[in-house]
Amino acid sequence: MDPRGVLILVAVLVAEIGSVANGNLVFPVERRKRSLSAVRAHDVRRRGRILSAVDLNLGGNGLPTETGLYFTKLGLGSPPRDYYVQVDTGSDILWVNCVECSRCPRKSDLGIDLTLYDPKGSETSDVVSCDQDFCSATFDGPIPGCKSEIPCPYSITYGDGSATTGYYVQDYLTYNRINGNLRTSPQNSSIIFGCGAVQSGTLGSSSEEALDGIIGFGQANSSVLSQLAASGKVKKIFSHCLDNVRGGGIFAIGEVVEPKVSTTPLVPRMAHYNVVLKSIEVDTDILQLPSDIFDSVNGKGTVIDSGTTLAYLPAIVYDELIQKVLARQPGLKLYLVEQQFRCFLYTGNVDRGFPVVKLHFKDSLSLTVYPHDYLFQFKDGIWCIGWQRSVAQTKNGKDMTLLGGTI
Structure with a gap:
């Protein structure tokens, strides 16, 4: 190949x-590591850079975590x-x-x-x-x-x-x-x-x-x-x-x-590293999503980019994923940190208390994302969700899927 x-x-x-x-x-x-505000500013700028390079429009607000x-x-x-x-x-x-x-x-x-x-x-x-x-x-x-x-x-x-x-x-x-x-x-x-x-x-x-x-x-x-x-x-x-x-x-x-190693093919004729994400699995359950949500023709597939900090998902994917991730802990009370981050109090081991997420790509490549990958500790006992709702759209109005360095 x-x-x-x-x-x-x-x-x-x-x-x-x-x-x-x-x-x-x-x-x-x-x-x-940097402050939340500094990381937020970095990711907003970063999305502007990558999107301008592929001629896509940027909209909304960034919701990054405490990574660098x-x-x-x-x-x-x-x-x-x-x-x-x-x-x-x-x-x-x-x-x-x-x-x-x-x-x-x-x-x-x-x-x-x-x-x-x-x-x-x-x-x-x-x-x-x-x-x-x-x-x-x-x-x-x-x-x-x-x-x-x-x-x-x-x-x-x-x-x-x-x-x-x-x-x-x-x-x-x-x-x-x-x-x-x-x-x-x-x-x-x-x-x-x-x-x-x-x-x-x-x-x-x-x-x-x-x-x-x-x-x-x-x-x-x-x-x-x-x-x-x-x-x-x-x-x-x-x-x-x-x-x-x-x-x-x-x-x-x-x-x-x-x-x-395992491999997955790139979407051809793309300026960046775009791959075909087929499905998302949470606790052995495949999320029920529209068949064209990760369409690699109109939506240009999923972008893999080390210069972006977080993982950004289309709204319908994000909502379904967060619901499944939090299902194990129905008593959690969510609140916002800096009016941007969905956080909660939790003193247990997150890898035991929350499910593993698997991303399934073309040609049978699966990428396992553990709770300590998609949750980050803001302060002692306070954890925040690292998955973010996509704020970028293609010209035809489709939400962009972008996987950054945390994944």
Whole structure:
């Protein structure tokens, strides 16, 4: 099967990655928890970004939980310097803030040091000119008025009004490669990425979620995944295991030993990783839903996106699911936290008191979601529901199904 048409969902311990990965590149990821209001703002912005990329409309209000974004540390340049970037399967390029940027964030509340990339400070950095093949491919043709001394530009405007603008450079990316027996060794590869010169909106201010940039694991030829695959370094496959309880996890790029994983095909000709969700099961009972509720033709299927925090379901799915989940505890009294989150008092073990939820995808792939995954502890004895009612719709009015990092 063409690896470009398969999404691999992996549930493995980090310690086992050596037996699962063969010649993989490994990016350890970290996560920092933030306040509810900060997470809510992040998810609202995030949905705006992904929806603008697929030309969908955004409506309503976001209802995120107390989880955080995932980021990893990369080495760029020669000698390599460290950069912290958000891991995002919903976008296509790697970009970092550059020295020309006067409004780029200088500090972050994530406990990391931010670094501006300096092309002149790297012995192996080259500016990508607008007449190079990469630039023509990115813009689907020659750029009018291009001259060899003009850099290849990039510009991304997100749904929340934030924007990043700059130019492409080529330099070495340093990463860890698994050689076997759980041992890794540093290697590098020349890649093309964005050098951010102008940032606006939330990208241009220091905040508790400020990072050096974003690494996109999307399907376009401009993504790091596609570039590494094109150079013969790895196969065009990635897997990830994210810990939404303790934080952190791992992204692995490259070959995965088939018996260790299950797969489901991607919906073709989609900008993001869209899959076919067939049904939802709660305590061995399949939810009774309209047959076209997860329609992959008109509704574009279910989007899998690590850059989004939560799981968003169409209203009819959400209502039925919550009713089933709470059926085991009929005496619970629900109340709102910050007028957004449905919460309740509970002092027992949530994994014993609430049902397991299974998501069934095309080709018999099932993903088990445990109570500690879809419930989060707001305070001692206070738990809130992580499933959210979808606030995004396609142009034909269908509610969007979006599964984020908590799933």
